[in-house]
Amino acid sequence: MLLPPLPEKSSKKFNSAFFPKRKRSVSLTLGLNKLELAARSFVRLLIKIILTGVLITLFFFLIYWIYDSFLIKEIEIEGLTEKRLIKGLELINNKNIFFIKEDEIAEKILNENPEFNKISLIKIYPRKVKLIIKVDKPLVALQVNGGFLILSSQGRIIAKSKKNDEHLPVINYYQKLDYYAETVGDWIKFKDITVALDLLKYSFDFGLAIDIIDINGLDMIGFKLGTREILFTTEKSVEVQKYELEKIMHQFKIEGKEFLKLDLRFDKPVAVFKN
Structure with a gap:
């Protein structure tokens, strides 16, 4: 006896239950x-x-x-014979060495220290600089109303004093400057004074001991050496006057002559001797 075939309905149920399960597995995999x-x-x-x-x-x-x-940690000072306070070192201390401009910083330090004549700054990498200092010693005391201005050979005011304690040669200027109007570190730029300073320095180098300098105008600069006097002028070449002074003093030394007055203002110098 043959059995009847299974109904189609059971096959459909199996398929409908199987396929939905596969779709959920694929979705889960994609999500992961x-x-x-x-x-x-x-x-x-x-x-x-x-x-x-x-x-x-x-x-x-x-x-x-x-x-x-490259921060500067060491500053070497060259040119000073004694310890002294140097103003302006904060401009370089603990500063980066690459950002230091030598000439600019040297000029600023020089301006803050009027007793110095020249400053050179040298970088020594990585952390050191050297300051080479040239000190300008007091050359003369310019008498002004109320005291004295102590000048360097370049005409810079390196100090002010009520008295000439250092017994420097004194400049008597026909136009009195004011003590309180002038500032340490400033420069005296009057032509007759700067010429007098140049001639004074040369006279010292030549061995002449000048006591007083009387400036009565551009045409009258008188150097007094005790009872003797030498007259200069700004109207004539300073170098020519230096040459004439050296030549004449050498000649006087050989001849054993002593002058009372030597006038170098003219083309031909004039000398007055002791009797």
């Missing part, structure tokens, strides 16, 4: 793949951020190290 990709992207981004931060930190550390390695 997306999360994994997102996690990997986040990790890569985080690594990039960390590496960038590390590189930036290292860069700024390197910049700071380079900057700190």
Whole structure:
């Protein structure tokens, strides 16, 4: 006896139950793949951020190290025979050596120290500078209303004093300057005074001991050596007057003559001798 075939309905139920389960598995797999990709992207981004931060930190550390390695920590002073306070060293102390302009800083320090004639600044890498200082000694005391202006050979006011305590040669100027109007560090630029300073320095180098300098105008600069007198002028070449003075003094020394007055203002110098 033949059995009847199974009804079609049971086959349809099996198929309808099987296929929905496969669709949910595929969706779950796709979701996991997306999360994994997102996690990997986040990790890569985080690594990039960390590496960038590390590189930036290292860069700024390197910049700071380079900057700190060239900060000036030592200043060598050359040219001074004794210890003294030097104004303006804060312009270079603990400053980066690359940013120091030698001539500019030297000029600023010179302006703050009127007793110095010249300053040279030399960089010694990585952390040192040398200051070579030339001191300009007081040459003369210019008498003014209320005291004296102590001048260097270049005409710079290196000090002010009520008295000529150093017993320097005194300049008597026909136009009295005011003691309180002049400032230490300023320059006296009157032509007759600057010429007198030049001639005075030359006279010292030549061995003449000048006591007083009377300036009565451009045409009358008188150097007094006790009872003797030498007259100069700004209207004639200073170098010519120097040459004539040296030549005449040498001649007088050979001949054993002593002058009372020597006038170098004219083309031909005039000398007056002791009887």
